[in-house]
Amino acid sequence: MKWYIDSDRPIYKQLVEQIELRIISGVYTPGDKLESVREMAMDAGVNPNTMQKALAELERMELVFAQRTSGRFITEDLKVIEEAKKTLAVQEIGAFLEKMKKLGIGRNEILALMEKIEEGEKADDHIKH
Amino acid sequence: MTILSTKNLTKSYGKKTALSQINMDIPRGRIIGLLGPNGSGKSTLIKLAAGLLVPTSGEITIDGLAPGVDTKAKISYLSERSYLSDWMRVIEIIAFFEDFYPDFNRIKAENMLKDLNINPDDRLKTMSKGTKEKVQLILVMSRQAQLYLLDEPIGGVDPAARDYILNTIITNYKEDAAVIISTHLIADIEQILDDIIFINQGELVLSSSVDEIRETHNKSVDGLFREVFKC
Numbered sequence: 001m002k003w004y005i006d007s008d009r010p011i012y013k014q015l016v017e018q019i020e021l022r023i024i025s026g027v028y029t030p031g032d033k034l035e036s037v038r039e040m041a042m043d044a045g046v047n048p049n050t051m052q053k054a055l056a057e058l059e060r061m062e063l064v065f066a067q068r069t070s071g072r073f074i075t076e077d078l079k080v081i082e083e084a085k086k087t088l089a090v091q092e093i094g095a096f097l098e099k100m101k102k103l104g105i106g107r108n109e110i111l112a113l114m115e116k117i118e119e120g121e122k123a124d125d126h127i128k129h
Numbered sequence: 130m131t132i133l134s135t136k137n138l139t140k141s142y143g144k145k146t147a148l149s150q151i152n153m154d155i156p157r158g159r160i161i162g163l164l165g166p167n168g169s170g171k172s173t174l175i176k177l178a179a180g181l182l183v184p185t186s187g188e189i190t191i192d193g194l195a196p197g198v199d200t201k202a203k204i205s206y207l208s209e210r211s212y213l214s215d216w217m218r219v220i221e222i223i224a225f226f227e228d229f230y231p232d233f234n235r236i237k238a239e240n241m242l243k244d245l246n247i248n249p250d251d252r253l254k255t256m257s258k259g260t261k262e263k264v265q266l267i268l269v270m271s272r273q274a275q276l277y278l279l280d281e282p283i284g285g286v287d288p289a290a291r292d293y294i295l296n297t298i299i300t301n302y303k304e305d306a307a308v309i310i311s312t313h314l315i316a317d318i319e320q321i322l323d324d325i326i327f328i329n330q331g332e333l334v335l336s337s338s339v340d341e342i343r344e345t346h347n348k349s350v351d352g353l354f355r356e357v358f359k360c
Contacts, residue, residue, distance in 0.1 A: 005320055007316075007348075007349035007351065007352060008343060008347050008348055008349055008352065009343055010340040010343045010344050011320060011339065011343070012340055013340075038299075038300060041299055042296050042299055042300055045292065045295065045296065045321070046299075046320045046321060047160055047299065047320070047321045047322060047323055048299060049158070049159070049323050050320075050323070050339075050340070053340075
C-alpha cells in the first residue's frame with residue numbers, strides 16, 4: 001500500500017489518518033502485528049521519530065496497543081474500530097454537505113442526484129453481467 | 130545528550146563575516162536539515178564542525194570536545210566537493226576507508242553498491258557526476274559514526290536513487306547518532322527531517338521541528354522557506 005504525504009499539514013497527523021483508515025477498511029485486521037517503527041518509517045519514507053509519534057497517537061486513540069516485548073498490535077476491540085469508522089464517516093459527510101452548500105444544492109436535490117447515480121451504476125452492472 | 134553545541138560561534142573570512150554569533154545544541158537521535166540560500170553559511174558551519182575551519186571567535190564542541198583528532202573519529206563527513214582521487218577504483222577506496230576508519234562497515238558499503246548497480250571495479254573518473262556522488266554517500270553512510278555531516282548530499286542524484294539514499298539515511302543512523310543535512314532541495318528531504326535550522330547571511334533565523342512549522346504556519350518547510358527567503 002502506498003503512503004501519501006501532502007505538504008501543508010503535520011506529517012505525523014497524516015500518518016495517523018492513513019493508518020486509521022487501513023484499520024477501518026480492514027487492510028490491517030484486528031490483532032495484526034505491526035512492523036517495527038523503523039520498517040514502517042522506511043516504507044512511508046518518513047523519519048522514524050515521526051512514525052513513532054504517529055503510533056503513540058494511535059495508542060492513545062486505542063486503535064493500536066503495545067506489548068512490552070513483542071511489539072505493537074491492532075486493537076481487537078471491534079467497538080473502538082466501529083466508533084472510529086463512524087467518526088470518520090460523520091467528518092466526510094460534513095465536508096461533503098459543506099461543498100454542496102457552496103454549490104447551492106439542497107437536500108432534496110442531493111438525494112435525487114444520488115438515486116440517479118446509483119441507478120446508473122446498477123445499469124452498468126447489468127451490462128457487465 | 131547533546132552531540133554538537135555552539136556558543137556565539139563566529140567565522141569571518143577577512144572582512145566578510147560568514148557566520149555570526151550562532152548558538153545551538155543538536156541532540157542525538159535526530160535528523161536535522163540545515164537550510165538556507167546560497168552563501169548563507171551552511172557549508173562554513175559544517176566545515177567548522179568537521180574541524181576543517183577554525184572559529185574566529187566563540188566555540189563549537191562535538192560530544193563536549195573541540196574539533197580535533199578525537200572528534201574526527203566520531204564524525205562522518207560528506208564534503209560538497211570530492212576529495213577522492215579520480216584514478217582510484219571503488220574497491221580501492223573502500224579498502225582505504227576500511228583502513229582509515231575503525232567504524233567502517235565494508236559489507237554495508239558493498240550491499241549499497243550492489244543496490245545502486247555500481248560496479249566496484251570501476252574507476253571514479255569513468256563515472257557520471259551523480260554516480261560519483263552516490264559512491265561518496267555510500268562511503269560516508271557505511272561508517273557507524275555519532276554525527277553525520279552531509280553537505281548537499283543529493284544535488285546531482287536522480288529521483289529514484291534519491292529515494293534510496295534517503296531511505297539509507299533513515300535506516301542507517303543509530304539512535305545515539307545525529308544527522309545534519311545541508312541542502313536547498315528542501316521538498317525532497319522534508320519528510321525525513323525531525324528539525325530544521327534556517328540560516329541566512331550567517332545568522333540563525335529559525336530553529337524548529339518540521340511538524341511544528343506545519344502546525345503553526347499551515348505550510349510545508351519548503352513553502353515557508355520560499356516565503357522567508359523570497360527574492
